[in-house]
Amino acid sequence: MIRHTDGTGDALIVQPEEAEHVPLPHGGGFRLLADASGTAGALGANRLTLGEGADGARPHYHALSSELFYVLDGTMEFFLDGEVTTVGQGGLVVVPPGMPHAFGAAPGSTADLMAVLTPGVDRFGYFRALGRIQHGLDSFDSLLSEQDRYDVHFLDASAWRSVRSG
Numbered sequence: 122m123i124r125h126t127d128g129t130g131d132a133l134i135v136q137p138e139e140a141e142h143v144p145l146p147h148g149g150g151f152r153l154l155a156d157a158s159g160t161a162g163a164l165g166a167n168r169l170t171l172g173e174g175a176d177g178a179r180p181h182y183h184a185l186s187s188e189l190f191y192v193l194d195g196t197m198e199f200f201l202d203g204e205v206t207t208v209g210q211g212g213l214v215v216v217p218p219g220m221p222h223a224f225g226a227a228p229g230s231t232a233d234l235m236a237v238l239t240p241g242v243d244r245f246g247y248f249r250a251l252g253r254i255q256h257g258l259d260s261f262d263s264l265l266s267e268q269d270r271y272d273v274h275f276l277d278a279s280a281w282r283s284v285r286s287g
Contacts, residue, residue, distance in 0.1 A: 177197075182219055188222075195233055197232045
């Protein structure tokens, strides 16, 4: 990670080999690119790869931040305020603060996406916890007390599970 200062602020440069990788059991994983503490609170960014049909996030909302998703490859399903939409390579989704959402790779497809949260929240710890949970090393309940810290407020997942199961 390199910081360049030009008098107006710092530029953050993260080379591919410098991004921490948090593996997920379906063959995908998170690439942790920028946390709020590295961008003066402006944003947080990560890259997420998902195995075929894998869930990316259960229903939740962010009280403080908007979240942008750019689909780099594959096809995603987004559950936005109770409605499902499919977005393919090159598609963009911006979720405003307060909107319930969930997402995952579409059935039969893998996916690769860039996610940006703005303003930023330090969430690298959240992604590491998700990796531990996905690998069965921790329980989902361990995140419940951290919802305010990470601005990830979990919602009932039954409607999302119903859509995903077919």
